[in-house]
Amino acid sequence: MITSKPACMLNSRETQHISSLIAQAFLYSIPCNSSGVTCFGRTVTIGIEGQSVSDSSVFPGLLVDVPEMLHPADVERLGSGPFRVVLFNVSLSGDISEVGDVTLEIHRGVDPERDLLKQLLKLGEQVVKEKVRLFACQKVVHPILQHYLRKHGVVVIERLGLALIEPFVQITGAQAVASVCSLVPTEAYGMVKEICFRSCGSRELLQILPSKDTAVSTMVLCHRNETMLEELKMTCQRAEHVLRLTLREPYALLGGGCTETLLATHITHMNESSAATTAAALCVSQSEFLMAVEAFCSSLQSVALSLEHDGQDCLIDLTYAHRWVPDIYSKTCGCGLVEDRSNLEKTPLNTAYHTFSPVSLKNSPDNQPRILDSFSAKLNALNVAVEMANFVLDVKYIIKDIN
Numbered sequence: 191m192i193t194s195k196p197a198c199m200l201n202s203r204e205t206q207h208i209s210s211l212i213a214q215a216f217l218y219s220i221p222c223n224s225s226g227v228t229c230f231g232r233t234v235t236i237g238i239e240g241q242s243v244s245d246s247s248v249f250p251g252l253l254v255d256v257p258e259m260l261h262p263a264d265v266e267r268l269g270s271g272p273f274r275v276v277l278f279n280v281s282l283s284g285d286i287s288e289v290g291d292v293t294l295e296i297h298r299g300v301d302p303e304r305d306l307l308k309q310l311l312k313l314g315e316q317v318v319k320e321k322v323r324l325f326a327c328q329k330v331v332h333p334i335l336q337h338y339l340r341k342h343g344v345v346v347i348e349r350l351g352l353a354l355i356e357p358f359v360q361i362t363g364a365q366a367v368a369s370v371c372s373l374v375p376t377e378a379y380g381m382v383k384e385i386c387f388r389s390c391g392s393r394e395l396l397q398i399l400p401s402k403d404t405a406v407s408t409m410v411l412c413h414r415n416e417t418m419l420e421e422l423k424m425t426c427q428r429a430e431h432v433l434r435l436t437l438r439e440p441y442a443l444l445g446g447g448c449t450e451t452l453l454a455t456h457i458t459h460m461n462e463s464s465a466a467t468t469a470a471a472l473c474v475s476q477s478e479f480l481m482a483v484e485a486f487c488s489s490l491q492s493v494a495l496s497l498e499h500d501g502q503d504c505l506i507d508l509t510y511a512h513r514w515v516p517d518i519y520s521k522t523c524g525c526g527l528v529e530d531r532s533n534l535e536k537t538p539l540n541t542a543y544h545t546f547s548p549v550s551l552k553n554s555p556d557n558q559p560r561i562l563d564s565f566s567a568k569l570n571a572l573n574v575a576v577e578m579a580n581f582v583l584d585v586k587y588i589i590k591d592i593n
């Protein structure tokens with residue numbers, strides 16, 4: 191899957207590295223000690239631009255930017271965990287306009303901002319008293335409150351951002367506090383096992399490790415520029431999704447275009463004998479049915495053809511119906527299951543050839559396909575394609591791109 195995305199601009203060593211990271215992130219996302227219905231965990235992706243792909247890595251837990259005033263010595267002073275955590279999803283900036291949707295009654299001679307700061311410091315006192323060691327906020331934290339907390343040995347993470355709130359809640363078990371007007375309820379506190387510094391390439395990040403098995407990990411992806419990085423992020427997320435689909439429905443198909451050529455050949459051959467009965471069962475004429483079959487099979491062949499990016503021709507062998515490229519160095523078919531031999535007859539894929547029943551090959555320990563496709567992903571793609579084709583048939587006006 192990674193090699194089929196040329197816009198990621200990876201060399202073979204980088205492809206290998208990224209593939210093993212995806213497998214690692216996927217394994218982290220499977221909870222270890224669960225019984226009954228199990229849900230996958232989460233992989234948070236962070237992108238770092240301007241660094242080598244080989245600096246990319248996967249870490250258990252959550253990685254966040256190191257807060258400005260935090261030094262490794264502050265983290266060391268915390269000692270060993272687990273630590274109590276509190277999380278706010280409202281602004282703690284002390285700015286009255288950011289309090290939220292509440293009605294304020296302001297009396298003459300009262301400074302609302304000063305009162306709000308007093309309230310924030312009261313919260314600060316409470317969390318220090320209740321031995322909180324990690325204080326996180328989705329938005330800004332007032333500098334005086336930050337100073338107070340740091341003085342009492344509390345690590346402050348501000349501007350966590352909305353996207354990280356859910357994974358943060360997942361790994362800490364904390365409930366996000368949405369008010370500054372009341373004290374923090376006991377059940378809102380969460381726990382973390384450890385907080386430590388991690389370097390990834392030239393960047394320092396803060397790693398938060400969960401105290402329970404939460405199956406959350408962070409994938410740090412590095413690439414030379416923004417466009418390549420975005421493509422790489424997208425590809426990794428899709429690849430992990432395909433792995434999850436495969437675990438849910440553990441079936442795989444031959445990859446490299448061989449499933450498409452095999453299926454097209456098999457359907458064409460099967461219809462030689464059964465077209466009349468199938469057409470009758472579907473209440474269509476035999477010629478209509480054959481036209482539909484031909485369109486479907488040629489679409490499958492087009493998919494197999496489109497796998498060749500540099501306009502190279504594709505071949506199909508007339509024994510096993512696997513897909514080949516006319517390359518003297520390639521000794522096997524697209525999926526790697528069939529080995530080439532001199533008497534194996536092949537023909538270009540986009541030309542007419544006689545119908546035949548493909549000879550099936552048995553998997554044996556020393557004869558395994560090298561490339562597999564996810565069954566669920568392929569089935570889904572076929573369903574979407576057929577639905578789309580049905581939809582297009584109903585469209586009255588078509589805009590054609592003549593460029």
Ligand SMILES: [Zn+2]
Nearest residue numbers: 448512523525
């Ligand atoms: Zn093959």
